[in-house]
Each structure stands twice: as structure tokens, then as C-alpha cells.
Amino acid sequence: MTTDTLSPADTRIMRIVHTALRRDIARAAEVLRTAPPPAQAQRVALADHLVWMMHFLHLHHTGEDSGLWPLVRELNPAAGALLDAMDADHARIGPEMERVAAVAADYRAHPAAREELSQSVTSLEQVLLPHLQREEDEMMPVVARTLTRRQWDDVEQRVFIASKTKRELGIEAHWIIDGAGREDYDVTVRKVDPATRFMLLHAFKRPYRRACATRWGADLDVSPRLRRPTRTEGAAELWIDVPARQLYDAVADVTRISERSPECRRCEWLPGRPPGTVGARFRGHNRAHHMRWSRVCEVTAVDPGRKFEFRTVSDRRNPLYHDSTTWSYLFTADGDGTRVTHSYRIDVLPYRPLLRLYSRLQPQHQDMRPQMRQNLEALRQQAHAGSPTGRLSPEPPGRTGRRARPWDRCGPRRGWSRGASTRRGA
Numbered sequence: 001m002t003t004d005t006l007s008p009a010d011t012r013i014m015r016i017v018h019t020a021l022r023r024d025i026a027r028a029a030e031v032l033r034t035a036p037p038p039a040q041a042q043r044v045a046l047a048d049h050l051v052w053m054m055h056f057l058h059l060h061h062t063g064e065d066s067g068l069w070p071l072v073r074e075l076n077p078a079a080g081a082l083l084d085a086m087d088a089d090h091a092r093i094g095p096e097m098e099r100v101a102a103v104a105a106d107y108r109a110h111p112a113a114r115e116e117l118s119q120s121v122t123s124l125e126q127v128l129l130p131h132l133q134r135e136e137d138e139m140m141p142v143v144a145r146t147l148t149r150r151q152w153d154d155v156e157q158r159v160f161i162a163s164k165t166k167r168e169l170g171i172e173a174h175w176i177i178d179g180a181g182r183e184d185y186d187v188t189v190r191k192v193d194p195a196t197r198f199m200l201l202h203a204f205k206r207p208y209r210r211a212c213a214t215r216w217g218a219d220l221d222v223s224p225r226l227r228r229p230t231r232t233e234g235a236a237e238l239w240i241d242v243p244a245r246q247l248y249d250a251v252a253d254v255t256r257i258s259e260r261s262p263e264c265r266r267c268e269w270l271p272g273r274p275p276g277t278v279g280a281r282f283r284g285h286n287r288a289h290h291m292r293w294s295r296v297c298e299v300t301a302v303d304p305g306r307k308f309e310f311r312t313v314s315d316r317r318n319p320l321y322h323d324s325t326t327w328s329y330l331f332t333a334d335g336d337g338t339r340v341t342h343s344y345r346i347d348v349l350p351y352r353p354l355l356r357l358y359s360r361l362q363p364q365h366q367d368m369r370p371q372m373r374q375n376l377e378a379l380r381q382q383a384h385a386g387s388p389t390g391r392l393s394p395e396p397p398g399r400t401g402r403r404a405r406p407w408d409r410c411g412p413r414r415g416w417s418r419g420a421s422t423r424r425g426a
Contacts, residue, residue, distance in 0.1 A: 009152030011140040013191070016184045017060065018132040020176045024053060025125060027216055032118035037111060045215035047108035050121075054101040056172070057128075060160075061090045067159035068143070076146040086139055089131040096124040161191065169196075170204030178212070178222045185224045235343035236372035242383040244331035244338040245305040250382060251329050252308045254282050254297075260378035262371070263288045270296070278302050281313070295321060306331055314348050324348040340379065342372045 028050055031038060038046060069083050100120045107113040143152070161169065169192070177185050189197050212222045240247060250256065253276075254267045266285045273280040278299055285294045301309035309328040315321035323346070330341040349355060 007149045008144045009147040009149055010187075011144050011152065012184070012187050013156070014140055015136050016176060016180065016188055018136060019180075019184070020178065021053070021057065021132065022129065023179065024049070024175075025121060025128070029118065029121050029125070031216070032114060032121065037114055040111075041214055042217075043111060043114075044108055045211065047104045047117075049211075049215050050104040050117075051101050052171075054097045054104075057097055058094075061093070063159040065090060067155050071151065071155060072143055072146050076142065079142050079146065082139060082142060086131075086135065089127075089134070092127050093124070093131060096120070096127055100124050156191070166196070166200065167204075170200040171208065173200050174204050174208035177224045178208075180224045182224075182226050185226060231367050232346040232349070233344060234367065234369045234372065235341055236369050236376055237339060237341045238373070238376035238380065239334060239337055239339050240376075240380045240383060241337035242380070244333055247338055247340060247379065247383060248305045248308060248329075248331050250379060252276050252302070252304075254284075254310075256382075257284065259382060260375050262374070273299075276302065282310075293320075300326065301328070311347065319351055320354065322348065322354075323350040340376055342376055344368060344372070 028046060031042070031046055037043075065087065069086060072079055073083050100117070103113055103117045103120045107117045147155075164172070173188065176188050180188065189201065192200065209222060212220060216222075255269070257264045257267045263286045264284050265287055267282050269275040270281040270283055275282075276299065278301065280299045281296055282299075283294055283296050286292065296313045296315075297310045298313050299308075299310045301307050307328065307330050309326060311326040312324050313321075314324040326345045326347055328341075328343045328345075330343075332339045332341070
């Protein structure tokens, strides 16, 4: 529960509830049209669930009609036409809900009603799904601008929560968080106090999963998706009013990565191929908080003024540096400037135990796009400052002519590629 009661209403729970409705209506439609027909236990469980969902939807619409819409209409008369449209939608949806509930009750006892129930669910989808989308896209932004968080919370508690028993809340909670991501899960479970939350989550978890196994099949995973999957690719784009070749030269001089990267402290070309050519290697030295590491990188594509690409080199002898990520800059002429696209692709993930460890130690590396956008902004500032383009020269690697600043970094372990020591910088 928030203490910022005067801020705009947080209406995310509406989208979350709508997602649960869409999900199970789609599941039911799939079961009803897929051969072979459900056995008796599944048929009864599916019918009961559809009757329950129609009752839930009826209470949901009644709560909006009696508790939420009148308050919005009172505080924001300009929203009258949109509220009238919501009322009209509810009036059209009501008969379809009643039909689904009635046919589902018939199907519970008579398998022959399967086709009629399938048609009823399809008819409901045709009027309900556009309404849910319109409510999210048009009505909820108006509600958020009209009500404060305190007013929203008061309506939510009084109309949608306080009138229900603990058992009803427990069933609803697990139904809503079925397959939910971390953000939606947190929004949902924090609607009640910690003690109630603990009881609802633990007391009704197994009954809900058993019921789902009966109506959908034992193979369906209904657990919340609380672990964010590792992002294996991403891109950021920025238009810069500087010629492409000038930007390319700044990026291809990897000894200057630390000027743009908050993790990379220093980069240096290694002996071998000429700097800036395909096959040339460099080492990036990085620091983030208490962690320090370095990685060897290899240039993989060079097209002056168009593309510069490198990858972190996988070291099979050292499990800490098993991973490998490819980093790319594309430069496209656009008007009197250049559109720069900075992207990454993880080619080899770290070993699983290390991946979990890195997720804890460096959570910002799970999605590098914000840092990539920051890198491009720094590139624009660097170009506007009129600093030398840094054309490649045979000077000793790593000499940038200035001392590394505490916030500089030379290409972090982007996207979990510890080898991408040049991650954000190059």
C-alpha cells in the first residue's frame, strides 16, 4: 500500500485482470474446439470454471457501474461520453455472459452441448475483447487523470475487495497471477496486507493448481513468471546531427570507450592485426561497484562510415569467461545527420550457475538497452564537443591523454557477456 495518496491513480490492476480474462477465455475456446472432446472430469471442471468467470465478470462490471464510473463522472463531467460508451458496452456484454453461463451449466451435464458452448464463447469474445481493450486504452488513462491514488484505493477496497470472503479472494488471487510476470504479480498481491497475503498465497496455491490440472491438463504451467528471462539481444537508436564518418571514427577508436562507458576504465589494442581492422583484438578493463574484470574482444566487421562490430572472445579455459557477445554500431545517413543503431546479441551465455550469480551481482546487465541509450547520448555529446575523432594510429594502446574518471567504464559485461568488457562503450 502506498503513502503517496495524492498521486494519480494506479490503474494497472485493471489491465492485469483483463489479461486473466482473455487468457482463460482463450484456453476454454481451445479446449472446446480441440479433439478429442474432454472427458467427464475435465468437462465438469471447465463448465464450472466458465460459470465462475461469468459470475466474476458480472461482479466486476457491477462494481464499475455502481462504484467507479459514478465517481469519475462526478469529478470529471467531460468524461461523460466515454462513460456512456462503457455503460453501453456492459449492456451488450451482459446477455452474452448470461448465455455462456447457461450453456456451460447445460454442458456440465450434457456433453452434446459442447458445440453450442463453443459458439457462445466465441460470441462473448466478439463483444468483450474490444471492450477490454478500449477500457485500457481510453478509459483507464481518464481514470488515472481524474482520481488520486487514495480515491482509487478506496473504491478498490470498498467495491472489489472488502465484500469478498477470504476464500473468494484466494481463488481470485491465484487466478489473476497465473502466468503473471514480476511486475503484475507484485501489483496484485500488494492489494492486501502482508498477513492476509501470506495466507492467501499459501492456502490456495495447491487447490488452484489441482483445479487447473483438471480443466486444462496437467502439462500446463500456471506458475507466475517471477524470474525475468535473460535478454539475449537488444538495440538502441539515436539520430545525431553529425556526419556518419565522424561518428564511426569515434566509435572505432576503442581506446576512447571510457569516455562514454560508466563501467569501462581503459581499452588497449593488443599485438597482432592492425588496430581497427577485422581480426584486431583489444582488451577492456572494467569496474562496476566492487567488481573488476577485463575481457579480450575481437573486431568482426569494419565498414568505415557504415558499420563497426566486435565480439567478446570466449575463453574455454576459464569458465568465468565462457560467454561471448557481439556488439554492433550501424551508421545510416538521415537528412543532415546520422541515425546510429547500437545493438548486441549474446552468442554464448555464461554457464547457468554463473548466470544466476551475475544476475544478483549486476542486475542492470539483464537488459542493457538503457545503458546503450546512455552510451549513444554520450556519443552525441562527444561529437558536439568537437573532440578529435580519434582516427586510429599506431600509438601505444590505451593512452587516451587523460585520467580515467570514477564513473567511466570500458564496456561492461553487456548482457551478461563479461567479455563485453567494452560493452557500453564500444
